[in-house]
Amino acid sequence: MTGKPRISDRVGRISKSAIHEMTRLSKDVDDVAFLSWAKPTSDTPEHIKDGAIAAIRKGLVGGYSENAGLLELRKEIVKKLERDNHVDAEISQIMVTVGAIEGLAAAVMAVVDPGDEVLLPSPTYSTHARQVVIASGKPVFVPTIEEEGFALDIQGIKNAITPRTKAILFCSPNNPTGTVWAEEQLRQVARIALENNLMVITDEAYEYFTYDGHEHFSIASMPEMRRNVISCYTFTKTYAMTGWRIGYLHADEEVILQINKAHIPLAICAPVVSQYAALAALKGSQECIAEFRKHYLSARNVMCERLERLGSVFACEKPGGSYLMFPKILLEEGKDSTAFCKRLLKEGGVSTTPGIAFGPTGQGHLRMSFCVPEEEINKAFDKMEVYFAGR
Numbered sequence: 001m002t003g004k005p006r007i008s009d010r011v012g013r014i015s016k017s018a019i020h021e022m023t024r025l026s027k028d029v030d031d032v033a034f035l036s037w038a039k040p041t042s043d044t045p046e047h048i049k050d051g052a053i054a055a056i057r058k059g060l061v062g063g064y065s066e067n068a069g070l071l072e073l074r075k076e077i078v079k080k081l082e083r084d085n086h087v088d089a090e091i092s093q094i095m096v097t098v099g100a101i102e103g104l105a106a107a108v109m110a111v112v113d114p115g116d117e118v119l120l121p122s123p124t125y126s127t128h129a130r131q132v133v134i135a136s137g138k139p140v141f142v143p144t145i146e147e148e149g150f151a152l153d154i155q156g157i158k159n160a161i162t163p164r165t166k167a168i169l170f171c172s173p174n175n176p177t178g179t180v181w182a183e184e185q186l187r188q189v190a191r192i193a194l195e196n197n198l199m200v201i202t203d204e205a206y207e208y209f210t211y212d213g214h215e216h217f218s219i220a221s222m223p224e225m226r227r228n229v230i231s232c233y234t235f236t237k238t239y240a241m242t243g244w245r246i247g248y249l250h251a252d253e254e255v256i257l258q259i260n261k262a263h264i265p266l267a268i269c270a271p272v273v274s275q276y277a278a279l280a281a282l283k284g285s286q287e288c289i290a291e292f293r294k295h296y297l298s299a300r301n302v303m304c305e306r307l308e309r310l311g312s313v314f315a316c317e318k319p320g321g322s323y324l325m326f327p328k329i330l331l332e333e334g335k336d337s338t339a340f341c342k343r344l345l346k347e348g349g350v351s352t353t354p355g356i357a358f359g360p361t362g363q364g365h366l367r368m369s370f371c372v373p374e375e376e377i378n379k380a381f382d383k384m385e386v387y388f389a390g391r
């Protein structure tokens with residue numbers, strides 16, 4: 001018997017990734033200026049590569065590690081959490097994951113039952129919504145307040161809670177807006193979670209990339225949140241280790257035991273060679289982080305200056321963190337961000353990401369990444385100045 005392949009409704013409902021679609025379309029455009037990926041373009045620092053090479057040579061990477069990750073690595077993660085996140089963690093509360101993404105997926109799997117609602121302050125990183133759908137949960141987009149720099153709408157979060165609400169999931173510094181939510185706002189979110197017995201799942205991928213005095217705050221540093229928070233981190237952004245697929249999460253031991261049950265069928269363990277690279281990253285000099293931050297800050301400023309010159313086309317506040325911007329499109333034709341984005345690529349030669357990919361409140365916006373060399377930013381804006389001339 002022939003017919004359509006038997007695909008689950010869950011996966012069938014997931015739309016194609018706009019970022020991958022823009023990447024595919026970009027291949028047909030000559031001399032494209034590419035601002036679509038939130039992926040560091042720098043290479044992994046040498047001492048990190050050396051750590052991995054040494055482990056390969058010693059024959060340490062051919063087998064699985066403990067599911068939760070190498071003990072030595074988890075010890076270093078505990079130190080890092082205490083030093084940089086003010087989180088008082090134990091080794092038994094750490095699980096090393098295949099990037100932040102697998103940690104988030106395992107956390108969502110461990111928390112969400114079919115039909116459970118998960119609040120996503122929006123615009124939001126599209127993968128978070130997909131992870132909720134894959135767990136048969138329901139993503140509930142709670143708009144942030146754009147006029148206040150995409151601040152959290154605390155009352156909006158309270159209003160969105162129903163008897164089916166199980167968790168709040170978000171990233172700060174934010175993808176796609178670059179907003180760093182203030183400690184006071186995050187403390188309010190924590191209080192709401194405690195009052196309603198919700199889990200808070202945090203994605204802290206951009207924790208080190210904050211500017212202009214904005215500071216990253218980890219909810220797990222609040223002792224009273226111990227049983228209600230799962231915090232996901234990654235080496236991807238911090239050490240330019242995208243392809244190594246290595247991250248980790250922290251949660252109360254009781255919660256970790258449950259997440260580990262989801263982690264095993266997803267991954268068994270994180271790639272062992274990458275765990276040794278991560279160990280070298282944590283044990284070695286941290287100067288590379290400051291260098292990356294300096295580069296992103298300078299690139300952000302170039303992008304903001306260039307955006308200002310296109311003030312009749314885009315409106316944008318300076319983002320306080322990450323390496324992403326989310327300008328509003330002021331032109332009438334920008335109401336459909338997908339069509340606008342595709343036209344800008346085809347006719348203007350600049351690849352960005354349509355705002356609608358980040359939830360309904362993203363419509364009418366574009367996401368632009370500044371984790372690229374400054375020449376790429378200037379090239380993109382030179383092209384846009386020609387494309388939008390007279391508008």
Ligand SMILES: Cc1ncc(COP(=O)(O)O)c(C=O)c1O
Binds near residue numbers: 100203242
């Ligand atoms: C907010 C956020 N979380 C997670 C990731 C991916 O992290 P990882 O490579 O550690 O899986 C990204 C990548 O763009 C991201 O923007």
